[in-house]
Amino acid sequence: MTEKDELYMQRAFQLAEYGRGSVSPNPMVGCVLVAEGQIIGEGWHRKYGGPHAEVEAVRDASRRGFEHLLPKATAYVTLEPCAHFGKTPPCAKLLVEKKIHRAVVANDDPNPLVSGRGYALMQEAGIEVHRGLLAEKGYELNSRFFTFFTEKRPYIILKWAETANGFIAAAGGRPVQISGPASSQMVHRWRSEEDAILVGRQTAQTDNPALNVRHWTGQNPVRVVLDRQLNLPNSLAIFDKTQPTICYNYMHTTDSAIFPERYAEFPEISFVKIQPGEDELHQVLNDLYARKIQSVLVEGGAQILQAFLQAGLWNEIRRCQSPLTLPLGVVAPVIHGATLKYTEFLAQDIWTYYIPNHQTT
Numbered sequence: 001m002t003e004k005d006e007l008y009m010q011r012a013f014q015l016a017e018y019g020r021g022s023v024s025p026n027p028m029v030g031c032v033l034v035a036e037g038q039i040i041g042e043g044w045h046r047k048y049g050g051p052h053a054e055v056e057a058v059r060d061a062s063r064r065g066f067e068h069l070l071p072k073a074t075a076y077v078t079l080e081p082c083a084h085f086g087k088t089p090p091c092a093k094l095l096v097e098k099k100i101h102r103a104v105v106a107n108d109d110p111n112p113l114v115s116g117r118g119y120a121l122m123q124e125a126g127i128e129v130h131r132g133l134l135a136e137k138g139y140e141l142n143s144r145f146f147t148f149f150t151e152k153r154p155y156i157i158l159k160w161a162e163t164a165n166g167f168i169a170a171a172g173g174r175p176v177q178i179s180g181p182a183s184s185q186m187v188h189r190w191r192s193e194e195d196a197i198l199v200g201r202q203t204a205q206t207d208n209p210a211l212n213v214r215h216w217t218g219q220n221p222v223r224v225v226l227d228r229q230l231n232l233p234n235s236l237a238i239f240d241k242t243q244p245t246i247c248y249n250y251m252h253t254t255d256s257a258i259f260p261e262r263y264a265e266f267p268e269i270s271f272v273k274i275q276p277g278e279d280e281l282h283q284v285l286n287d288l289y290a291r292k293i294q295s296v297l298v299e300g301g302a303q304i305l306q307a308f309l310q311a312g313l314w315n316e317i318r319r320c321q322s323p324l325t326l327p328l329g330v331v332a333p334v335i336h337g338a339t340l341k342y343t344e345f346l347a348q349d350i351w352t353y354y355i356p357n358h359q360t361t
């Protein structure tokens with residue numbers, strides 16, 4: 001593998017990134033076709049249900065009048081080309097049909113429908129296949145997709161804002177605006193990037209959050225609330241039916257909403273029964289997994305954040321510390337088992353990012 005190979009793969013990753021926010025539950029994938037020392041076609045998976053990266057790249061090559069060079073081409077693909085008939089025909093087959101000469105891939109596809117079979121299809125047809133180039137970068141890019149298939153649960157991001165003296169709400173849980181406007185906007189961008197957003201009963205009640213994307217453009221996540229005794233009033237913003245919503249509780253089940261068709265025109269509220277017990281979070285996560293929800297942003301409050309932390313059920317912490325102080329209040333979650341990734345300043349706020357001790361990306 002040469003430096004040039006790495007460069008083209010970097011480009012493929014750049015393209016893959018354009019799919020962020022529009023492809024879930026599919027991975028972000030990019031593809032670059034190179035022949036005679038030049039890029040002849042580029043593509044990425046743009047939208048869930050749409051053509052895969054390889055199809056886009058081959059189309060691009062044709063559009064540019066380079067179809068005849070495909071038999072000399074190397075395909076740089078960030079994920080093992082698929083081998084199944086899903087929403088689109090298999091990409092590995094397309095590369096074979098186009099007589100691509102060589103394929104360089106970053107990550108193996110963990111999807112059991114594909115895993116290994118994409119390589120097999122290409123190798124049987126005589127395509128020279130290289131695997132694992134810049135694999136780490138791929139795991140980071142598609143951390144949600146990989147976590148979903150390997151851990152069989154969504155990727156979990158814990159997020160909160162605390163005062164300089166460590167409170168996330170005022171005394172009695174009374175909400176206070178802790179982070180500044182720049183941070184709020186960033187959080188809205190984050191909401192648009194994840195499949196679901198989760199809060200506990202107390203937060204739903206006292207903050208009455210809409211849990212939608214307002215200060216950014218993008219898709220609204222599925223709202224998830226834990227209301228064990230089902231005593232939240234239906235006048236709350238989260239029950240306004242403008243967004244698909246799942247309410248986990250001990251009492252009642254409806255099967256009204258069919259997820260992940262979650263961007264349907266008339267989303268419903270789905271009530272899902274869980275059993276009281278220590279594994280409640282696992283029950284919730286198992287259900288989200290069954291609904292193909294690959295990532296969840298946990299936005300509080302302190303109790304629910306602490307529960308995820310204690311259970312070791314998280315992949316990222318994003319903590320905001322503002323310059324504000326409060327005389328009394330609800331104490332912020334205690335972080336443990338975490339490695340600091342980096343810190344950044346956003347206007348007056350300090351954001352600190354952590355990953356679990358044994359996680360590499």
Ligand code: AOF
Pocket residue numbers: 025026027028029030044045049050051052053054079080081082085086087088091092109111114
């Ligand atoms: C590729 N190239 O660009 C992507 C792939 O329902 P479908 O047909 O869209 O298939 C989804 C699966 O295909 C997804 O779970 C993953 O395994 C693979 N994604 N494969 O060759 C792509 N997005």
Ligand code: ZN
Pocket residue numbers: 052053054081082083089090091092
């Ligand atoms: Zn494909």
